[in-house]
Amino acid sequence: MLFSGAMTALVTPFKNNALDEEAYRNFIEFQITEGIHGLVPCGTTGESATLSHEEHERVIEICIDQAKGRVPVLAGAGSNNTIEAIRLTRFAKKAGADGALLITPYYNKPTQEGLFQHYKAIAEAVDLPLVPYNVPGRTGCNLLPETLARLAKAFPNIVGVKEATGDMAQGSKTLSSCPQGFSVLSGDDFTALPLMALGGHGVISVTSNLVPGRMAAMVNAFRKGDGAGAARIHHEVFPLHEAMFFESNPIPAKTALHLMGKMEAELRLPLCSIGAAAKEKLTAVLRQMKLI
Template sequence: MAYTEAKKRLRGSICPVITPFTEECTIDEKTLKELINWQIESGSHGISVTGTSGEPSSLTMAERKRVMDLAKEAIDGRVFFAPGTGSTNHDETMELTKYAEEMGADAAMVIVPYYNKPNQEALYQHFKTVADSVKTPIIIYNIPGRSAVNMEVSTMKRLAQDCPNIIGVKEANKDFEHVNRVLLNCGRDFLLFSGIELLCYPMLAIGGAGFISATANVEPKKVAEIYNAWEAGDVAKAQNLHFELMPLNDVLFKDTNPAPVKVALGMMGKATPKLRMPLGLPSAEIQEEVRETLMNLNILSKEEATK
């Protein structure tokens, strides 16, 4: 799609769907499709896979491509598709981003490389090389808490100016001053998505395009309704949903994402809570907090909670 069209369409609540595993820790293909269908039926505006919530660093390249294929098939054009194609390895990022283009993804979400800690010029060169290799719209994924590097606004501005297919950013950045300056410097039409749950609603107020929230894995309808309410001009409803979801947002990040999310989905009967090592399940105390929160929000009934 043309980049102007992409900027109009790629908005709302994009769910970063988990990668469900069987008890043997292989990809549960049937459950992945079921989760995506549930997301779309619940009102999510877009789907992403193999982002942080999808445990991409625990998947092989072949598995990442398989998950992308399964997601594309399940979505079947009903909502837009923006898979995560980034890696700590430059060549892998190139290969996965080109694969996203070949399969017809609506955009590719490319993470700031983790562990390597590149400087700002290296970040620029990495992203520019990837962007120049495809025509697919690219959404930068800036998550300094996981990558140990923050893409500075000046670097993002250079990329937005030099690469017409870099159309936005998922900012998993708690620095709200930083995200304000992203729109100021990259342009008000630059797509700004929140990757911080407690900033999903506030980001809309400054002109954000939406959010890519792990919480949508558990409560997709209400997360999507925040965006819908804001677009409809119902500020009070959006605010109320924001505060209603805060306890869920808090408990789902009591341990490393996506561990609490998978625990919640296990309690809900949506997927097994299996994670691939080196990740592991949260403590019994955190699991009980997850259960209580789901019950308090009527996501889980008392009968379901005792199963």
């Protein structure tokens, strides 16, 4: 299974309103050295919504170049415009990505048939492993298990899903509906272990931006049959799962990485610097976890 384990939804470092390539390369190296299982550039956590097309492509190129095949790269390539999603997915393939992460079309609020036709068009246009990304809290639409199963059975290059509803009932239905070998990845850190207990295959993580080694260790323990060890790590890092959403993601993650000395805290509008109260709480958690 190409996409499994702990995969980091990478933040995108900025400096003076431009991509900070040096910080980004160093950050990717930190992730790989710590044992992360995969990298996901240009997702929500990477502020993809405020990247220019040229920046989006460059972020993917740098990630692939720096990873050098040591871990899979699942490149964010989604859009609420199907033609644009196809263009971005074609670029991801040309750049050498191992697959493309495709968010459900946001704002349009398509029907289930519209979602099926959207992913069908991409799957037929680009021969690359594809992973739909279902996060109704951000997009306004929910890719239901029966639609996902229909896609997975019809198109062999639709190989998994990032399931970020936080709904364990939906996760369970997705696991039971989709073909064997279909990778169901949690899109919420706090559901990673529960979803794996139901048969899930890992997590696309925000928390692993800070502690890639701990998130990878949790998955590794579970894979070895050490459920108690995996649960212990889950509880150890749970304060970070909560802290990453003291304000909108990726504001806390990028602020934490700045406090850890990894990059500037710079965000792009409409995201702005973390509020004083949230920063105080975040700093306390980082100190509790001995990260600063």
